[in-house]
Amino acid sequence: MNPTIQKETFDFLKALEKNNERDWFNEHKPDFKRIEKDVKIFYNSILKSLNEHDDVDKLKLFRIYRDVRFSKNKAPYKTHFGGSFNRTKPKLRGGYYLHIQPNNESFIATGFWEPSSADLLRIRKEFEMDATEIRNILKDEKFKKIWGGFVGDEVKTAPKGFSKDHESIDLIKKKQFIFVKKYTDAEVLDSNFICDVNTSFKAIRPYFNYMSEVLTTDLNGVSII
Template identity: 75%
Template sequence: MSLVVSKEVFSFFKKLEKNNNRDWFNEHKPEFKTIEGGVKLFYNAIFENLNKHDDIDKLKIFRIYRDVRFSKNKLPYKTHFGGSFHRTKPRLRGGYYLHLQPNNESFIATGFWEPAPADLLRIRKEFEMDDSEIREILANKKFNSVWGDSFIGDEVKSAPRGFAKDHKAIDLIKKKQYIFTKKYTDKEVLDANFLNEIDSAFKAIRPFFDYMSDVLTTDLNGVSMIE
């Protein structure tokens, strides 16, 4: 029997949304710790599944406590669970993420959230030199039936410094992030097949990850930069 996300996850966060204060949370902390324990088992099951077909060296489940030091929003607690799965560097690049939040706000995400400056420049240079392979990946029906046919994420308004505004790949070059997301309803998250659904979606991203890993471990002449 596969692991499932308990309906108590969403019901707890719905109550926390209405009572986002330390007194209420401390009173209900035992309930939260029980729910958190079940969610950690679910994330670890994803980790184990990923390592059957990928090489993941780290799972990070984010804490519920918000860092309010530099935020206008001073509510002390998050009303979602989030966890990331890191592929083993330097050979493999990219990462996976699962976000669990009520009111049909759950999603999975893959890609490159904050590429290091050197990596971002290398990606842009690759697209400037040849954008055919990445466009072939994005146009693949099996791939875009899961992840769509375009990146989401921040981008510069026109063109990064040193790149032509009228380059044929400027739509790719001006990106600052290379992310794909897939949203889920509460009903879908609570379904018994959700664990398998996540794994199937993550498997579908591999052509993109294989391509980007090759780009980010070689120079523009295709020479490996890792030992």
């Protein structure tokens, strides 16, 4: 039987959103710890599934407590669960993320959130030289049906050193290379949710294979690791 996200998880997060203060949370902390335990089981089951077809060396389940030191929003608690799964570096690049939040705000994401300046330049240079392979990946019908297209930040015109008239400027000007798939509450609570998440993550592999090769070689295809 597949591990599932329970309705109780959403109920607690909704209540926390309405009562986002320490006294309420401390009063309901036993409920939180019980829910958190079940959520950890779910995330670890995702980790196990990922390692059946990938090499993931770390799961990081983010804490419920917010860092409010530099934020105008002083609410002390997050109203969602989030966890990331890191592929084993340096050979394998990219990562997975699972976000559980009520009111149809849950999603999975994958790709490159904040590539280093060196990685970003290497990716852009690859696209400048030849974007055929990445475009073939992006236009694959099975891939598009699950993941759609890139989302994330980009520069307005062209990065320094690149022509705004380049045929692949739509790719070159991106600063993030992310894919996102959203879920309704009903989909998250469904017993098949864990299978859908794993299947969707597995479908990203052609993209990860390509990007891992790019980021572990120079423009001549020579390994840098």
